[in-house]
Amino acid sequence: MAISAATKAATDALAVNRAPVSVGAQEVHRWMQSFTWDFEKNRTKYSTKYKMANDTKEQFKLIAKEYARMESVKDERQFGSLQDVLTRVDAANRVHPKWNESMKVISNFLEVGEYNAIAATGMLWDSATAPEQKNGYLGQVLDEIRHTNQCGYINYYFAKQGQDAAGHNDARRTRAIGPLWKGMKRVFSDGFISGDAVECSINLQLVGEACFTNPLIVAVTEWASANGDEMTPTVFLSIETDELRHMANGYQTVVSIANDAAASKYLNTDLNNAFWTQQKYFTPVLGMMFEYGSHFKVEPWVKTWNRWVYEDWGGIWIGRLGKYGVQSPASLRDAKKDAYWAHHDLFMIAYALWPTGFFRLSLPTAEEAEWYEANYPGWYDMYGKVYDEWRARGCEDPNSGFLPLQWFIENNHPIYIDRVSQVPFCPSYCKGASSLRVLEFNGKKHSFSDQWGERMWLSEPERYECQNIFEQYEGRELSDVIAEGHGLRSDGKTLISQPHTNKNGKLWTLDDIKKINCVFNDPLKAL
Amino acid sequence: MSTSSNAYGAGIMAKTGKAFADEYFSEENQTVHESNEVVLVLKKSDEINSVVHEILLGDRKEDNATLIVEDRAGYWWLKATGKIEIDCTEVSELLGKHFSVYDLLVDVSSTIGRAYTLGETFTITSELMGLDVKLQDFETAAA
Numbered sequence: 001m002a003i004s005a006a007t008k009a010a011t012d013a014l015a016v017n018r019a020p021v022s023v024g025a026q027e028v029h030r031w032m033q034s035f036t037w038d039f040e041k042n043r044t045k046y047s048t049k050y051k052m053a054n055d056t057k058e059q060f061k062l063i064a065k066e067y068a069r070m071e072s073v074k075d076e077r078q079f080g081s082l083q084d085v086l087t088r089v090d091a092a093n094r095v096h097p098k099w100n101e102s103m104k105v106i107s108n109f110l111e112v113g114e115y116n117a118i119a120a121t122g123m124l125w126d127s128a129t130a131p132e133q134k135n136g137y138l139g140q141v142l143d144e145i146r147h148t149n150q151c152g153y154i155n156y157y158f159a160k161q162g163q164d165a166a167g168h169n170d171a172r173r174t175r176a177i178g179p180l181w182k183g184m185k186r187v188f189s190d191g192f193i194s195g196d197a198v199e200c201s202i203n204l205q206l207v208g209e210a211c212f213t214n215p216l217i218v219a220v221t222e223w224a225s226a227n228g229d230e231m232t233p234t235v236f237l238s239i240e241t242d243e244l245r246h247m248a249n250g251y252q253t254v255v256s257i258a259n260d261a262a263a264s265k266y267l268n269t270d271l272n273n274a275f276w277t278q279q280k281y282f283t284p285v286l287g288m289m290f291e292y293g294s295h296f297k298v299e300p301w302v303k304t305w306n307r308w309v310y311e312d313w314g315g316i317w318i319g320r321l322g323k324y325g326v327q328s329p330a331s332l333r334d335a336k337k338d339a340y341w342a343h344h345d346l347f348m349i350a351y352a353l354w355p356t357g358f359f360r361l362s363l364p365t366a367e368e369a370e371w372y373e374a375n376y377p378g379w380y381d382m383y384g385k386v387y388d389e390w391r392a393r394g395c396e397d398p399n400s401g402f403l404p405l406q407w408f409i410e411n412n413h414p415i416y417i418d419r420v421s422q423v424p425f426c427p428s429y430c431k432g433a434s435s436l437r438v439l440e441f442n443g444k445k446h447s448f449s450d451q452w453g454e455r456m457w458l459s460e461p462e463r464y465e466c467q468n469i470f471e472q473y474e475g476r477e478l479s480d481v482i483a484e485g486h487g488l489r490s491d492g493k494t495l496i497s498q499p500h501t502n503k504n505g506k507l508w509t510l511d512d513i514k515k516i517n518c519v520f521n522d523p524l525k526a527l
Numbered sequence: 528m529s530t531s532s533n534a535y536g537a538g539i540m541a542k543t544g545k546a547f548a549d550e551y552f553s554e555e556n557q558t559v560h561e562s563n564e565v566v567l568v569l570k571k572s573d574e575i576n577s578v579v580h581e582i583l584l585g586d587r588k589e590d591n592a593t594l595i596v597e598d599r600a601g602y603w604w605l606k607a608t609g610k611i612e613i614d615c616t617e618v619s620e621l622l623g624k625h626f627s628v629y630d631l632l633v634d635v636s637s638t639i640g641r642a643y644t645l646g647e648t649f650t651i652t653s654e655l656m657g658l659d660v661k662l663q664d665f666e667t668a669a670a
Contacts, residue, residue, distance in 0.1 A: 025629065026646065026665035033664075057662040059643035066629045073633050077572070210639075218568050218602065218637050225600035233601030237570040240636040247638060255657040303540055306551060312639045315562030320655060328558035336557065340548070377545050 029061040033131050044126040048197040049262050054129040056256040058136035059248040078238045091230050092162030097501040099227035102293030104167040104359040111151030113188035117144040120192040120204045127197035136249045143242040154235045166489045166496045167358040174358040177485030182422035187281040203274040205250025211313040212282045213243050219304050226296040268327045275329040276452040280421040287343025300375040305339040331452045334433035342432030349424050352404040357497040363387045396500040398512040414523040417468035419446040420453030445524040470522040479514040533595040533606040563653040565640030567605040575634045579603050610652035
């Protein structure tokens with residue numbers, strides 16, 4: 001067939017100078033960074049007091065094509081494992097019942113964090129001026145969408161394939177009554193998306209991701225495996241393969257402001273506030289989920305925390321930045337105390353308030369009590385003996401008429417909610433770094449558990465106006481609140497939450513709660 | 528059990544009960560201490576297991592004698608002083624198929640330190656990339 005003169009000319013030219021059949025991804029990345037935008041009209045939802053430099057790098061030199069290929073391989077491996085071998089071996093029913101309950105909390109709460117991180121990194125994309133830094137943030141936006149879907153999927157998988165679906169499905173409907181929800185929204189939502197953009201990056205990337213995703217998404221997989229759960233490692237370790245780029249984004253955010261005069265004035269305060277905000281919730285909640293939500297223990301939570309938070313994040317991230325003026329967080333001493341004791345304090349309160357949750361809790365067995373005492377000397381005298389008393393009073397039995405919350409009332413140990421973190425605490429019966437502080441503002445009383453949150457509140461009290469459950473339901477009877485707050489299973493009478501994980505144990509119903517006539521009181525009214 | 532200071536259960540982690548608490552709450556441990564170590568978490572997979580056994584603990588073991596690798600159920604936990612490097616052209620040769628640095632990233636689950644890619648090499652280092660040391664562009668490196 002005859003060819004045109006133009007085609008012949010092109011063919012002849014290519015015979016002399018071969019065109020490249022492919023271009024390396026990093027060559028493309030380098031070329032693309034020469035493009036830029038007009039930042040004169042750049043606008044952001046929240047501005048930042050820092051000036052971000054415009055020559056910051058993206059450490060992995062990722063372009064969309066390689067990104068998409070990489071992520072599709074991750075998803076193929078993850079969903080392939082879940083839908084093939086893990087279903088075939090009935091993996092979801094091999095999970096220890098206690099751990100099944102922990103995953104209701106961990107995966108549902110992480111989903112919220114991932115969802116809010118979409119907005120957070122979108123905001124950072126708006127704020128940054130360096131093309132490579134924008135590229136890094138853009139990749140993270142896409143990652144967070146993937147993670148939100150992954151967390152939703154693992155709950156769906158547990159609910160469909162596993163045991164006791166209530167709580168894996170539609171946990172969010174209990175968000176008004178569950179005392180852990182509001183604190184989670186503070187760290188996973190407000191801390192990521194509200195305020196100075198760089199401060200949000202420090203909360204999300206430098207502290208949330210570089211520090212706490214390691215216990216939350218990596219170490220958790222070891223606890224999961226030990227308790228028969230192979231779905232969580234399959235999904236969570238895949239999530240974490242994106243987190244290293246997010247940690248790099250957080251580090252590059254710091255690099256971008258390192259030479260800005262504002263950094264020497266504000267960075268250490270912002271870092272300390274972010275560290276305290278994140279640790280105040282993650283430290284006790286993760287410790288509680290790992291230790292009290294498992295049957296087989298991997299190691300004491302305080303050791304997990306010491307490794308990932310203190311030694312590695314503290315030493316390798318924060319310690320190395322010391323010569324650029326970054327200081328050890330001022331709140332570290334209290335955080336370390338919390339890492340040792342606060343999860344024990346929180347479990348005690350969580351168990352006392354169990355009817356308001358969306359997951360089942362169980363008291364430590366005698367064997368577990370020995371483990372706690374060996375690893376946390378003094379545990380039995382503070383906590384173990386109380387659990388013995390609760391058990392003797394029939395706290396697991398719907399016919400007992402006993403809710404552990406009554407023990408706190410009988411012994412004059414009021415439970416408060418920290419206004420800033422929204423974490424419940426009992427100042428007269430705790431070993432973590434909590435003590436009661438009360439301030440008044442606009443005719444309303446506010447309780448605080450520590451100086452760090454109190455300082456944050458004093459600088460912007462209007463930011464922390466969220467009602468806690470004691471204020472919201474003051475004077476209301478508990479069963480009435482549970483029914484209103486969707487705390488019931490599909491039969492319309494059995495509570496989603498239960499004070500045991502015994503498959504053959506009796507389940508509490510709304511009538512069992514109603515008989516006790518427990519009424520919400522706001523402890524601040526008594527002060 | 529490894530006696531390396533980089534081991535998972537090294538130092539204070541080897542202690543239990545009161546001995547652990549005494550060191551944990553000691554005054555010197557109430558502030559962070561600068562560390563020149565790096566930590567790498569590799570999700571177990573067909574390719575990653577080969578990288579760990581045949582390269583990091585095999586042909587390249589002498590490159591960094593401080594490297595510790597521990598089996599933590601679903602993942603390999605690695606810690607070393609200074610840096611850990613993985614050259615994916617070597618991985619390609621080992622596996623007998625093309626394996627780019629982005630194929631490696633499919634199973635790199637976490638990093639503590641400054642991680643980056645340059646060409647087909649993945650590096651995690653204790654150096655402060657972008658502050659103390661310039662992050663190289665691909666073009667600059669090739670020149």
